[in-house]
Amino acid sequence: MDPESLLEFNGLEDVLQPLLCASNSSSLKEALELLIEASRSTVARAELALRNILPTVLKLVESLHHKSNCEYLTKSLKLLRNLCAGEIANQNAFLEQNGIEVVLNVLKSAAVLPNPDFGVIRMVLQVLANVSLAGEKHQQAIWHKFFPNEFLVLARVCSQETNDPLCMILYTCCDGRPGLATELCRDLGLPIVAGIIQTVVSVGFGEDWFKLLLSRLCLEDIHFPRLFFKLCKSSASENSGISDPRDDLFSSEQAFLLRIISEILNERMEEIRVPSEFAMFVLGIFNRSVKVVDFVTRGKSGLPTGSISIDVMGYSLIILRDICAQEGVGDLKKDSLDVVDMLISNDLIDILLSLLRDLEPPAIIRKTLKESENQEWNLCSSKLCPYKGFRKDMVAVIGNCAYRRKHVQDEIRQKSGILLLLQQCVTDYDNPYLREWGIWSLRNLLEGNAENQQAVADLELQGSVDIPELARHGLRVEVDQNTHRAKLVNIPGSYPKPDD
Numbered sequence: 001m002d003p004e005s006l007l008e009f010n011g012l013e014d015v016l017q018p019l020l021c022a023s024n025s026s027s028l029k030e031a032l033e034l035l036i037e038a039s040r041s042t043v044a045r046a047e048l049a050l051r052n053i054l055p056t057v058l059k060l061v062e063s064l065h066h067k068s069n070c071e072y073l074t075k076s077l078k079l080l081r082n083l084c085a086g087e088i089a090n091q092n093a094f095l096e097q098n099g100i101e102v103v104l105n106v107l108k109s110a111a112v113l114p115n116p117d118f119g120v121i122r123m124v125l126q127v128l129a130n131v132s133l134a135g136e137k138h139q140q141a142i143w144h145k146f147f148p149n150e151f152l153v154l155a156r157v158c159s160q161e162t163n164d165p166l167c168m169i170l171y172t173c174c175d176g177r178p179g180l181a182t183e184l185c186r187d188l189g190l191p192i193v194a195g196i197i198q199t200v201v202s203v204g205f206g207e208d209w210f211k212l213l214l215s216r217l218c219l220e221d222i223h224f225p226r227l228f229f230k231l232c233k234s235s236a237s238e239n240s241g242i243s244d245p246r247d248d249l250f251s252s253e254q255a256f257l258l259r260i261i262s263e264i265l266n267e268r269m270e271e272i273r274v275p276s277e278f279a280m281f282v283l284g285i286f287n288r289s290v291k292v293v294d295f296v297t298r299g300k301s302g303l304p305t306g307s308i309s310i311d312v313m314g315y316s317l318i319i320l321r322d323i324c325a326q327e328g329v330g331d332l333k334k335d336s337l338d339v340v341d342m343l344i345s346n347d348l349i350d351i352l353l354s355l356l357r358d359l360e361p362p363a364i365i366r367k368t369l370k371e372s373e374n375q376e377w378n379l380c381s382s383k384l385c386p387y388k389g390f391r392k393d394m395v396a397v398i399g400n401c402a403y404r405r406k407h408v409q410d411e412i413r414q415k416s417g418i419l420l421l422l423q424q425c426v427t428d429y430d431n432p433y434l435r436e437w438g439i440w441s442l443r444n445l446l447e448g449n450a451e452n453q454q455a456v457a458d459l460e461l462q463g464s465v466d467i468p469e470l471a472r473h474g475l476r477v478e479v480d481q482n483t484h485r486a487k488l489v490n491i492p493g494s495y496p497k498p499d500d
Contacts, residue, residue, distance in 0.1 A: 012063055018056045022048065032075040039082035049089035055097045057083065065106045070117070073106070077123040084130040091134035094127075100145050103127055111153055118159045125154070125165035132172040139173040143180060148188040155195030160203045163196060167209035170196075174216055181216060185223035190230040193217065194253070197231065201256050214257070215264045219272050224261070225281045228254055249292050250312045258285070258315035259304065265322045274323055279339045282319050283346060289313035290355065295383035298430070302388045310386045317393045320348070324400035344401060344408060352394050353417045358383045359391060362428040385430055392431040395424045399441030409449045418455050421445060 016028055023031040023038075035053075038044040048054070057080050064073040080103075083090045094100075103124045110117040110124070132139050146154075146169075154166050170192075174181035183189055193213075200210055218224035231253040265272065292309045299305060303314045324340050360366060360382035385391055398421065402408045412418065424438035446452050 012060070015056055015059045015063060018051070018053060019060070022051055022053055028072065029075070032072070032079055036075065036079050036082060039079060039085075042086065045083060045085065045087040045090065048083060049087055049093070052093070054080070054083050054090045054093045054099075058094070058097050058099050058102050061106065062102050065102075065109065070120070074119060074123060077103075077106070077120065077127060081123060081127045081130060084127055086130070086133070088134060091131050091138060094131050095138060095141055099131070100128070100141055104145055104150065107150070107154070111157060116157055116159070118157070118161050121154070121157060121159070121162045122165060125162060125169065129165045129168040129172065132169050132176075136176055139176050139180070142169065143173055143177075147183070148192060151189075151192045152195060155192045155199065158199055158202055160200075160206050163199050163203070164205060164207040164209055167196065167205075167213045168207070171209055171213040171216060174213070178221075181221055181223065185217060185221075185226050190226060193227055194230050197253055197257060201253060211260065211264050214260055215268065215272065218257075218261055219264060219268075219274055219278065222275050222277050224278050228257065228281070228285075231257060249288065250308050252308055255304070255308050255311040255315065258312060258319065262315045262318045262322070265319060269322060269326065273326060274339065276339050276342055279320075279323050279343055280346065282316050282323070283343055283348060286313060286316040286320060287351065289316060290351070293386050295359075295386055297386070298384040299387035299390070305387050307386075314387055314390065314393070317390075317397065321393055321397045321400060324397055340401060340405075344405075344411075349398065349401060349408060349411055350415065352398050353412070353415055353420065355383075356391070356394050356398075356424075357420060360384055361423060362391070362426050362434065363430060364426050364428065365423060388430050389432060391424070391428065392434040392437050395421070395434065395441050396437045399437060399444050402441060402444040404444075404447070406449055409445050409452050412445060413449075413452050413455055418445065418452060419459060422456075422459075 016031075019028065019031045019035065020026065023034040025031045025034055035048070039048060057076060061073065061076045061080060064076055080094075080099075084094055107121060107124050110120040128142055132142055151166070151170070154162065157163070170184065174184060184193060196210070196213075205211075218227065232251050265274070289309055289312045293313055299310070303318075304311045305314070320343065324343065326340070398412070398417075402412065412421070421438065421441050424434060425442060426435055426438070428434040446456065
């Protein structure tokens with residue numbers, strides 16, 4: 001070892017010598033760099049485990065921590081992280097050599113600095129994340145040392161680079177030991193998850209561990225209501241500067257949680273079948289938000305809009321849309337509860353038809369009505385779409401509910417909803433893909449339902465469905481004269497005309 005290194009690390013010769021031998025180098029810096037690179041491979045990690053290098057690295061970390069040598073400490077932690085990546089002998093040695101206590105002390109020092117050392121915190125969390133992958137014994141040991149206080153401190157560190165590995169640790173522990181998920185969503189654990197969400201709202205997230213954690217707690221388990229209420233309590237004072245008092249019912253963290261949950265559900269439609277408790281709770285959120293939103297201003301953007309109450313309404317509606325699209329996804333057991341039917345039995349269709357009926361008609365129909373001076377639709381008293389896509393989202397939910405559910409098809413007919421849905425089969429720049437969702441919904445409404453097909457045939461014979469906007473977009477309702485069955489078809493040789 002060179003003289004400069006001997007002076008700098010006086011008293012650590014016994015710790016340094018194994019590292020110098022293993023790397024065939026003469027300085028600690030070179031030894032660490034060589035071992036870090038080598039430990040990226042599975043074979044090298046196994047070989048270093050046979051040479052019992054990990055206990056030496058732990059001793060070095062502990063010594064460097066006391067010496068406050070940041071450069072060498074970071075390199076030592078990086079080597080420790082690599083050694084624990086999938087090598088069970090090293091992961092076991094980490095527990096046996098009191099590694100959790102060693103890195104916990106490093107974490108405490110790094111987190112309490114006036115300017116927290118995010119790099120050191122991240123590296124320590126990555127070490128623990130790799131160790132947690134070893135199994136139940138390792139997860140329990142980490143949990144025992146860190147829950148709840150240390151996890152809470154880490155959750156409040158406002159850094160994306162530290163939040164990602166923290167979410168990995170929590171997800172791995174909860175996924176490996178289901179009881180820990182329940183513990184995390186009780187009184188002592190909820191502030192941790194709430195703190196993580198608040199951190200993500202501020203700095204974002206870079207890896208999928210945050211979504212995996214929320215999916216585990218909120219969609220694959222039944223903890224969503226408790227977390228949603230906790231976010232309301234934890235941010236009760238945040239709305240003091242908001243001019244719109246209607247937003248006081250919800251918090252920005254709640255709106256953000258719904259947004260992320262909607263993304264997760266949409267991405268994992270074929271993997272996740274949500275609990276009925278979750279679906280009913282989201283329906284309750286939607287109902288409460290509808291009563292708060294005033295519908296007096298036409299939205300100029302899609303979600304998120306910047307209005308908490310509108311965002312809560314929109315994201316809860318999108319979640320309901322995707323829940324209702326899960327019929328036929330995967331194999332349901334014969335005794336499984338149909339979540340969609342439960343939502344329908346709690347007036348979902350009635351609520352949506354009523355809202356859709358109260359909305360101003362699509363822009364194309366509004367123009368047609370104004371040109372014809374049609375007085376049947378009182379446009380002045382109509383509600384306005386609070387965000388771009390609101391009408392389309394409602395039509396999508398109705399269409400998904402009607403898919404192969406005759407009782408839903410019948411309910412829509414009995415509540416005079418067929419003509420209403422026919423009027424959604426148009427292009428609307430305020431509602432991208434409204435036409436496609438309208439046609440999908442009409443198709444589901446008519447499939448296998450002779451009564452609905454006859455109802456559309458009767459409307460066509462009465463001229464009720466000869467609405468100009470359908471023809472303008474190359475569509476018409478075609479009725480078979482023998483069977484009187486109706487369907488929406490393209491007019492041959494016709495092309496949609498551009499909107500003004």
